[in-house]
Amino acid sequence: MRKWIFTFILTILFFGIMAQENKPSEVLDTIKTVSAADNQTAEKIYNQGIVLFQQGKYDEAIAQFNEAIKIKPNFAKAYINRATSKVEQKKYAESISDYNMAIMLEPSAKSFFSRGLVRYQMKDYSGAISDFNSCIKANNSELKAPAYYYLGCVNFDQKNYDEAIKFYNSAIENKADYAYAFNDRGSAKKQLEQYQEALKDYRRAIQLNPQMAFTFNNMASVKKKIGDLEGAITDYSSAIELKPDYYIAYNNRGSVYLLKNEFDKALADFTKAIEINKDYAFAYNNRGNAKYKQKRYEDAIKDYDSAISIDENYGFAYLNRGISKEMLRDEEGSCADWKKAYSLGIETAHNYVQAQCK
């Protein structure tokens, strides 16, 4: 009530300025007294910040939230939105300190969840786990399933696939149509080489959300693993149909075509992947391999060169280039490439060096 009145007084004084142009000094003095009290200046500036955020003007939005926080240092929402703006700018560390402040002022499931996400993004796994657990404890019905889901992701990233599956299960228990959780659980099972189980989860995920191109891609890769090359090609093709710029799926499908010795199709897919993403070193490397298999060693080397120019630490591209150079009887060149590949951690290259290089 009191807050409301102060706001009100300010309004009146504001108009008072207009009404009493001939008594400015008196009015100014009164305004000073009133503005020290609680009012909505901070809220207004905060709201402008949201508008700017929505326009993608993150720097300007942050400036507004800064101002709002200056006026109202315990303005939890302003901290949260400043954090969000910083997340958009990928300034994760800065966003964390804002979330810390917001949580200190007004702990909420939402804030825990958001900070958990950022910590997960920063690979601060223990921090993320603690936040998602706090979020679950806060018992927000909307955030419970996602918090379990992300606990799954945190474990997945740390290769604790069995643990991850347990959390994905909980996520699904809380949200039976959680397509992401089905996809990820499938992926965890894939990592555990439970391929049939993985396929089941992927199929369910697609049933729930038929637009998830990446799930088709993942399903295809499992089929490739179990030798169902036709099935893999069908699923990669579905992924591409859903997402025509899905260069990863093109690169993957190309590799399957190559397994089937369908060179033209393989080359076309790798080339398409490169057209979509000219910096996709994997596709250059794989196209190089396709050309190697066709005994087009010079052409292959050009592709490996491209892969290496994109990523100068691409160990496999050096390894493979060395293999093609060997076939051109460029012994020095192949040895130099294998040595480089080994220095980048490719063990196979070491065997080649020991066997064939002085």
Next chain:
Amino acid sequence: MIKGLNFIILIFISLNIFSQTKNVEFTKESFPNNISQLDEALKDIGDGDYYYNDGIGNIEVAISFYLKANQFNPNNALLNYKIALCYLEVKPVNQAIKHFYIAQELDDRVSSDFNYNLARAYHLSFDFDKAVELYRLYKRSLKPADLTAMSDEIDKKISECENGKELIKNPVRVKIENMGSGVNSRFPDYGPIINSDESILFFTSRREGSTGEDKDINDFEYYEDIYYSEYKSSYWAPPVNIGLPINSFTHDAVIGMSPDGTSILIYRDNNGGDIYISKLSGLKWAKPKSLGSPINSNGQENSGTFTFDGKGLYFVSDRPGGYGGKDIYFSRMNTDGKWLEPMNLGASINTKYNEIGVFMLPDGRTLYFSSQGHKTMGGYDIFKSTFENGKWSEPVNIGYPINSADNDVFFSISASGRHGYYSSVRDDGKGGQDIYLVNFFGPEKYPIFNNEDNLIASKEAADLEVNMEKFEKIHTTKLTLVKGQITDALTGEKLLAQIDLIDNQTGEILATFESNSASGKYIVSLPSGKNYGIAVRAEDYLFHSENFDIPESSEYHEVTKNISLKHVEVGSEIALHNIFFDYKKSDLTKESISELNRLVSLLKQYPTIKIEISGHTDEIGGEEYNQTLSTQRAKAVVDYLISKGISSARLSYVGYGFSKPIAPNDTEEGRQQNRRSEFLIISK
């Protein structure tokens, strides 16, 4: 290649099906009108036979005569058969196969050896299955006496084909290159000996221009001479005849080199064929010296390789006491520099067939040699054996495509181990044997593919699902702005007045402010959600009241309300907008207190004035009803004033019902204005 060959044959056979022709003999009966040409053709055949019998060196000549005769009469089975046999020796083999089939088509009994020779052609073409089939067919066709003589040979051919089938399944990783026209000629070139840094190649050639320019009457090829070629950064320079005193008028072949590269081992025809050595001093080669006994024997010694220290020599000899044909022997030099009695390398290396072309790796225990025995796929193949635990390992065929079904000989390996050199007869040959370079690749390697998946769904979302907080509600955004001018009702003079803003709910004065003394203007902003009373006061004037009931939901709007204040004088009348009653009743509500108290203050400030309170209603309900209600309501106000200590003598009341409307009654707004209380000063 093999497939292509079959294809050609197929076409050929089908052509013949459609043009079934008969064997045409070279007789006057066949060519009654062409006697002179017939004679010519018969002479060509005779010449062809003559040169064919000379041996390998003149087979090309034989072919040219046969082809001339064949042009005159292409339909003679025997002539085609002879042409096929020539091509079988000097290649290309597909020409041999073609003429074999023409011959067969014309006369399927052209030769009792037909199947055998056709089998050899397929054998050389790596079509081992067909070759085996034909060898077996041939074997079955033999008379018992011939079978006894031929059985072993045919069985060996068949096993060679079986070896070939196995070897061709697992080709070794090499690239084989013809040394090119810089080195190879259309004549036999063979026996490559490379120095340690692969900068000089010595080899043996039977090309034109050999020393003495004479041919060996045994095969009508030029005598062997030794040549060398130097590698010039990217190519082999044209070979140079090493000249005198090394090359002589007869056979001189290079067969080995000392580890330091300063001496070469030479084969010469003398004494049945002996090994000689020549040292390079400065730029001159010394006159070759025979290695003498016990290396050389009355038999033929024709290949040799030193051990790494130069104190041991592996060499080939057909001296008696071996396992058959040419065998490989080893001799060691004693401290006096004399060669000790050679030892046969034994049954694991030597077979009843020939072993030739020996080469020892600098490691001192890896021996390469060519053999017609062991698991050859035809002719001489190159084998490798290592000396381990005091014995030679079972020789291993070094594999296809280095070895072919023809002769593959004189294999040596460069010091780096990356290249091999040998002599072979291959499709890309320049004629006769040629020297080939073998590039060894390492074990087969499989390039690594890189693929990735999008295993975690949330990582595919464009943004993190962090929560943005919503807009804060700004209360002041919804207000009603009341503005206007305060003037004297009579003179229109602009007035400085106090404006009280009252929350009627609580009676609290929310704020008090003043109008501009010069313009009389004022502005009040009223946030939504309240019932406001506004009281305008000025010295010596009657107060003026306004009511604004602004619900929470009302949006921003502006109201202009000009207020004229009246002096406290008889006849001045004021509407009391902030006096409220319960619905259809005359009970004052608590929202009225503030206004009523103002009235009390006024009466106390001017203790002499007498006033009349009047009540007014709208038109809803009957006239009588409204008359009564208005009267009761006016009375209720008066009663309140009395209760606050105002003398009843100063107060009167009257109800007017709806008889004095100040606004039309057809709108709610108008009716609200008409529902009012007023007071009138009746005396001062």
